[in-house]
Amino acid sequence: MLTLREDWRTLLGGAVAVDLLAQIHRDNLRQEAARHLVAASLDLLVTTWPRGKRPPLLVETVSIATWRISRLYYTFLAENDDAALARCFELGRSAELTVVVYGAHGFVKRELLTAVLGERAPNVWTLDSFISWRTFSATVDQDWPCGRALLELFGMYNRRVSAVGRGSSIGIQLRKSP
Numbered sequence: 001m002l003t004l005r006e007d008w009r010t011l012l013g014g015a016v017a018v019d020l021l022a023q024i025h026r027d028n029l030r031q032e033a034a035r036h037l038v039a040a041s042l043d044l045l046v047t048t049w050p051r052g053k054r055p056p057l058l059v060e061t062v063s064i065a066t067w068r069i070s071r072l073y074y075t076f077l078a079e080n081d082d083a084a085l086a087r088c089f090e091l092g093r094s095a096e097l098t099v100v101v102y103g104a105h106g107f108v109k110r111e112l113l114t115a116v117l118g119e120r121a122p123n124v125w126t127l128d129s130f131i132s133w134r135t136f137s138a139t140v141d142q143d144w145p146c147g148r149a150l151l152e153l154f155g156m157y158n159r160r161v162s163a164v165g166r167g168s169s170i171g172i173q174l175r176k177s178p
Helices: 013-022 027-048 082-094 103-120 127-142 146-163
Strands: 060-063 066-069 072-077 096-101 123-126
Touching (some): 013 027, 013 127, 027 072, 027 127, 082 096, 082 103, 096 103, 103 123, 103 127, 123 127
Parallel strands (some): 096 123
Antiparallel strands (some): 060 066
């Protein structure tokens, strides 16, 4: 079980997410957890976005690392995942795409995608920036304190992790604030 550091409420959501991922020592589990974090941040997006009387948005899972909301595609591009990179090329040519990558790979992946796709290159976000942006947007959209947005995100993450039966290995132990 992953644990939140004592001062998690004082940090940006992306910093908390990176700290949680650093607790996982197996690459395949860390990448799985990162995928669940991206998907949970999209769940947070669709549940907190003010829609008025319009129908709620839905997150559709396209593949293990790609999701769609309406016409927009989001994909998590792991460190060296050729299949996901090929999917980025394909989606980038025909759809609106946002790519989320590990922080250390952001510049290289952005340059590669731009070299191949030119003007069709997708938006590339580092994982920490993407999570921070999504949790911050939820605080604004719902008038929540930052800690509430993170608890919502991590609850959604835990539901995704439990759905695939990994709760005990990469679930997040949530502590309520004092």
